[in-house]
Amino acid sequence: MQHWNSYWSNTKTLNSFAEGQQQHGYSGDIAQFWQAILQPVAENSTIVDIATGNGGLAVLAQQHNASFNIIATDAADINPLTLFSPSDDCYPALQQIQFMANVPTEQLTLASNSVDLVISQFGFEYAPLAAALAQIHRVLGKKGKFIALVHSQHSFITQDCQDGATVLQQLLQTDGLLSQLMQFANLCQALATETQLSTAQQQQFSEHNTALLQFFRQTQQQFTVQNQQEWFNLIAKDLVPLIMNWQSLTSATVDKTKQNLQHFLQRIQDQIASAWTNQRAEEVKALCQTTWQQVSVEQMQIEEGVLCWIVQLQK
Ligand SMILES: C[S@@+](CC[C@H](N)C(=O)[O-])C[C@H]1O[C@@H](n2cnc3c(N)ncnc32)[C@H](O)[C@@H]1O
16 A cells, blocks of 8 residues: 555645646546536435545535535545645645545445445445445445446556556666666765765766666667657656756665655556456446346446446445
């Protein structure tokens, strides 16, 4: 969970697309889907957003209807109010939502039959399926509904994550760019203690610097797929200033950067592993048909292609 804990506590974003426009909350097709779901929900309903992250969907629901009693759970150590301030649009909603950190979906601590609607945006699929479904079923009251948008193996999001994972793995491999950067940082740190560099030291630095920049370009050129190039450029944006400001470059800085990238890779790998295939969707349908009154699992298609699965269950 450390990779999610550090992401949610250090990134001022409402959801896991921190690099995109969705960081300020859901918009476009996803927001429209949820607005339509929430429209007929009765005033004062109790709604639980599972695997909420920093509460992107919970905020959308709370802003949709202030009378909703929203509870937002996640297995990670979330506390979004510490990141946002009263000047942020989402702040009043965040204040109203009851966040419950360190609560895995498969171990929901809420009372049985206490919830009207359970919702999830790219979160339910991260938990062990049967145990999570059993808990959701338990907490829902009579005729309660569970509605989730679930990652698909066939979506453009998963394709994008696969490209991201390829790039990150390459940069983090034993003799990859990050390890070259670490060697450079060790040299910079050693030279920084000198009051004046000798000619030999200047030459040593210059050779290392040239070799690193060459390695950087070689790595960049290895990515021939356009989306992988974009991933490389996104990551390089944080690496270039480290090399440029070599006077203050330390091994600790590179270690920190490496750890952030490792966490990023883990989050992406989690996403890829959680995404459902057609077969998985069929298995889920079969499993649910024995315990739920109404079961629907279908693919959501938007202009860009397959977005996700839509899961709708009624108790
Ligand atoms: C892709 S993020 C989605 C977060 C949020 N719903 C959003 O739309 O941004 C997946 C979330 O699942 C959470 N998670 C992973 N395993 C979980 C589990 N077993 N139970 C509950 N949450 C879990 C992670 O901590 C992370 O916050």
